[in-house]
Structures are given as structure tokens and as C-alpha cells.
Amino acid sequence: MKKYFFLILLNIGLLGCQNMNTLEVSATEVELASNWSENDQPPTYATCEDSNLNNQRACFESLVSESIIFYLNSELGISNAEFSEDVIVTIQIDSEGYFSLLNVQLDDSIIEVIPQLETKLKEAVQQIPKAQPGVKTNVGTFVSTKFALPIRILARK
Numbered sequence: 709m710k711k712y713f714f715l716i717l718l719n720i721g722l723l724g725c726q727n728m729n730t731l732e733v734s735a736t737e738v739e740l741a742s743n744w745s746e747n748d749q750p751p752t753y754a755t756c757e758d759s760n761l762n763n764q765r766a767c768f769e770s771l772v773s774e775s776i777i778f779y780l781n782s783e784l785g786i787s788n789a790e791f792s793e794d795v796i797v798t799i800q801i802d803s804e805g806y807f808s809l810l811n812v813q814l815d816d817s818i819i820e821v822i823p824q825l826e827t828k829l830k831e832a833v834q835q836i837p838k839a840q841p842g843v844k845t846n847v848g849t850f851v852s853t854k855f856a857l858p859i860r861i862l863a864r865k
Contacts, residue, residue, distance in 0.1 A: 747846075748851075752764055773857060776797070789863060791862075795858070796856050798856050806838055808834070809833040814826060822863070
């Protein structure tokens with residue numbers, strides 16, 4: 709009797725698996741769900757938390773920019789020339805909230821006057837305090853994000 713009961717349960721189990729519906733998700737659908745959307749939470753600091761994501765992002769970028777400028781002012785010293793140039797830095801914040809410099813767009817004119825600028829920008833980005841990382845809200849996980857930030861370099865004699 710026990711043999712028949714076991715065989716019946718085994719058959720029910722095997723037949724049940726054949727009738728189970730599986731959901732296939734295409735690579736395109738996965739990629740679309742993974743792309744950054746307006747509803748996702750950008751990286752932030754506690755002082756920038758606001759219900760409005762635009763204000764929160766502006767506050768965050770302002771704090772990052774101020775941190776970089778403060779570092780550059782303390783490290784670069786006095787210039788031999790006067791100029792005002794915009795530099796675009798591309799920054800990554802990893803899924804743990806740490807910053808790294810991905811790219812710097814510099815004009816040759818800046819490099820001639822401040823040859824160590826790119827190195828100092830890298831150091832400046834590395835010393836930015838850890839942030840709360842971005843959150844991909846549809847899956848509830850911390851994600852790595854990147855953004856481009858313009859920084860005005862002013863040099864006076």
C-alpha cells in the first residue's frame with residue numbers, strides 16, 4: 709500500500725510541474741526596467757532629504773560642488789594668470805555611496821596654467837564624504853549612479 713501511495717504522489721508531483729506556467733522576460737524588458745527613471749531615488753545626504761526630487765538633487769549637487777571647490781581652493785594656491793573656465797567632471801557614486809572621478813573635460817588653456825588640475829580634481833572627488841547611494845525603487849536596491857557636474861575655475865593673480 710505504501711508503494712502505491714508513494715508512486716501516486718510521485719506522479720502527481722511530476723505531472724504538476726509540466727502544467728506550471730513559466731514567465732519569460734526578454735532582455736529588452738529587463739534593460740528597460742533597469743534604466744533610471746524619474747521615480748528612482750538619486751544619491752543624497754541627510755541634509756538634502758526633501759519630498760521634491762528636483763530640490764533634493766540640486767542640494768546634493770551643490771554640496772558636492774562646494775566640497776570640490778573648497779578642496780581646490782586649499783590645494784591649488786595662487787595662479788600666475790587670470791581666467792575663468794568651466795570644467796565638466798563626470799562623477800560616479802557606487803552602490804555603497806563612495807565617490808570616484810570617471811572623466812574630466814579640460815581645455816588645453818587650463819592645463820597650461822594649472823597642469824596638476826586633473827590630479828587635484830581626482831583627489832577632491834575622493835575626499836567627498838560618503839553619501840546615501842541611489843535607490844532603484846522598482847526593485848528596492850542600492851545602485852551605482854553617475855552624473856556630470858560643471859565646475860567654474862576662477863584664477864586671479
